[in-house]
Amino acid sequence: MTSQIQVRLQVAYPGFELDVDLALPGHGVTALYGHSGSGKTTCLRCIAGLEKARQGFIQINGEVWQDNDRGIFLPPHKRALGYVFQEASLFPHLSVRGNLEFGLRRIASSQRKVQLDQASTLLGIDHLLERHTDNLSGGERQRVGIARALLTSPRLLLLDEPLAALDTQRKSEILPYLERLHDELEIPMLYVSHSQDEVARLSDHIVVLSEGKALASGPIGKTLARLDLPMATGDDAGVVVEGVVSAYDPHYQLLTLHLPGSDLKVRVAHSPLSVGKTLRFKVQARDVSLNLQPDEQSSILNRLPVTVISEIAADNRAHVLVRLDAAGTPLLARITRYSRDQLRLYPGQHLWAQIKSVAVLA
Secondary structure, X not given: OOOEEEEXXXXXXXXXXXXXXXXXXXXXXXXXXXXXOOOHHHHHHHHHOOOOOOEEEXXXXXXXXXXXXXXXXXXXXXXXXXXXXXXXXXXXXXXHHHHHHHHHHOOOHHHOOOOHHHHHHHXXXXXXXXXXXXXXXXXXXXXXXXXXXXXXXXXXXXXXXXXXXXXXXXXXXXXXXXXXXXXXXXXXXXXXXXXXXXXXXXXXXXXXXXXXXEEEEEEHHHHHOOXXXXXXXXXXXXXXEXXXXXXXXXXXXXEEEEOOOOOOEEEEEOOOOOOOOEEEEEEEHHHEEEEOOOOOOOOOOEEEEEEEEEXXXXXXXXXXXXXXXXXXXXXXXXXXXXXXXXXXXXXXXXXXXXXXXXXXXX
């Protein structure tokens, strides 16, 4: 059986209604993305059983947690899930080890899939085990909270904006550990966020929510490149690409990455990586310029042949967003309307995309 998460929910409050029907991958990280009030947390709380939808069906890789038609509603403590909130909510009277052991005791030893030493190593908290929780930084507290959730050996890990309460430095500290969970554990995760950069870095699949409705649900690369979604018009619009390392230049410290399913390649400044390794990076629309000819004299490293697919207005009248196809890899370019007219852009036109820089996400 193909692993899948099925969520159908109808929830009504005064002034707000959540109505979603989602079929999500039963593996990897799925992001629930949208502005405040879009229904992200309500959806997560219903999946956890903390709120009961008036009409609902929730099935996690074959296990039914709610089915109104059959009168099934498992309470939260009977759902094999881990829940990480914005605040870690650690027990202040217990040490870090004591907090972790609390999570471990919730599951019978015969059913444990994650051990204490494994969780503490994954989250980089081995050196904190004997500390009291009031001596931890915000990032350390959140890592302990995630480790505690993992030690319940959940079938599903729910993360409700776990970085929202952290400053930029603490976020940058914890993101690599979240990536390790993605790479090294087989536990599916639902990750709530309104940060496009977090979503681009961590998720494989994205659900875009607005006013209680799902505007889109699909793979992260293709979905971020859609021009009919609200995030396409903003200044942080861009696409996520997973390239495969094909070479490394030690003199200039540049990796060569092949784009998926094509012979096209980009070069990025990065430390050495083995040939064949996959590296995820983001190309911001504002970092893509267009040219009718390849400019060999430019300082811009990456020049790719592309085809114009479509165009929409940006979030200000001076700019437009252009969707491009680079041998199967979608790209976005944010350019001025003046440049659009000078190039005489039209759907199907062949030209060159010059990528000023790429943000390596891992």
